[in-house]
Amino acid sequence: MLTVIGEGLIDVVRRASGTESHPGGSPLNVAVGLARLDHPVQFVGRWGDDANGRLLAEHLRGANVLVPLPPDDSPTSVATAELDHRGAATYHFELDWHLPNLRDRLDTLLSATTLVHTGSIAAVLEPGADQVLRIVERARPRATIGFDPNCRPTITTDPEVVRGRVERFVALADVVKASDEDLAWLYPGVDPLDSARRWLTLGAPEGPAFVVVTRGAEGPWAVGHDGEAAVPAPSVKVADTVGAGDSFMAALLSAVVDRELDGAQRRSELRRLDARELARILDFAARAAAVTVSRPGANPPSRAELRAGAPANSPQNGGAP
Numbered sequence: 333m334l335t336v337i338g339e340g341l342i343d344v345v346r347r348a349s350g351t352e353s354h355p356g357g358s359p360l361n362v363a364v365g366l367a368r369l370d371h372p373v374q375f376v377g378r379w380g381d382d383a384n385g386r387l388l389a390e391h392l393r394g395a396n397v398l399v400p401l402p403p404d405d406s407p408t409s410v411a412t413a414e415l416d417h418r419g420a421a422t423y424h425f426e427l428d429w430h431l432p433n434l435r436d437r438l439d440t441l442l443s444a445t446t447l448v449h450t451g452s453i454a455a456v457l458e459p460g461a462d463q464v465l466r467i468v469e470r471a472r473p474r475a476t477i478g479f480d481p482n483c484r485p486t487i488t489t490d491p492e493v494v495r496g497r498v499e500r501f502v503a504l505a506d507v508v509k510a511s512d513e514d515l516a517w518l519y520p521g522v523d524p525l526d527s528a529r530r531w532l533t534l535g536a537p538e539g540p541a542f543v544v545v546t547r548g549a550e551g552p553w554a555v556g557h558d559g560e561a562a563v564p565a566p567s568v569k570v571a572d573t574v575g576a577g578d579s580f581m582a583a584l585l586s587a588v589v590d591r592e593l594d595g596a597q598r599r600s601e602l603r604r605l606d607a608r609e610l611a612r613i614l615d616f617a618a619r620a621a622a623v624t625v626s627r628p629g630a631n632p633p634s635r636a637e638l639r640a641g642a643p644a645n646s647p648q649n650g651g652a653p
């Protein structure tokens with residue numbers, strides 16, 4: 333079982349052709365992405381007992397994501413995405429981020445979990461952020477930890493405060509992904525790749541196994557303990573970029589699980605991935621993101637879609653994706 337912790341919300345997408353509403357939220361999108369890649373996954377998040385909340389719950393269950401928590405009495409969160417002429421999104425949020433007291437249920441929720449992922453708003457917005465940190469600390473002795481800061485400067489406006497919170501999660505994580513824009517905001521004037529290299533040293537001797545930087549059309553890059561790797565971004569006609577990073581993150585985690593490197597007992601093996609294997613993992617994740625940007629909204633691909641539509645830069649020598 334894989335566990336994703338974080339916000340679920342309704343994405344209201346405004347484009348020149350009209351306005352649409354879709355289930356969203358970075359962690360929720362990752363959970364759906366993992367399920368579409370044929371992994372058993374549960375989503376630990378919150379939404380209200382309202383029409384938007386019912387839409388989120390139906391979306392998760394429709395993707396075969398387990399939903400262990402009931403709705404609460406607060407309104408479901410909403411994110412409004414304004415799309416420019418290139419399809420790039422700018423977000424505005426109406427948020428309520430907290431979790432119920434899980435103290436008596438936490439061991440049960442995590443009992444079969446080999447991988448826990450979190451990030452984005454859930455990791456930095458109080459009061460829920462401290463709850464998420466405690467869950468990750470509790471899970472780490474048994475599970476691989478995935479983390480994506482997915483920074484939202486319009487919500488958490490102080491990069492110094494966010495930087496401290498993010499680095500606490502990075503030090504606990506095994507698989508870390510950030511965009512070059514995230515890193516430029518967190519560390520102004522510093523090359524994002526140098527920031528990622530420094531993240532690899534946080535939490536030593538058992539910090540991240542590898543750190544990935546997504547760079548849009550330049551393609552993703554990764555640094556691990558046995559080298560660095562980069563792959564080109566697949567060529568694709570962009571509908572919009574909503575959810576692309578989340579599809580990338582889901583595929584990144586999926587590739588780790590496909591290699592049977594999930595679970596704390598496999599931590600040392602995960603840290604030994606070489607540059608060639610990192611490149612194969614990056615390529616799989618980049619192809620997943622490419623499918624998502626080719627169609628409107630946060631709509632991650634299935635494993636069958638990736639097998640059927642692999643771009644030319646896909647590895648051709650078999651084995652795990």
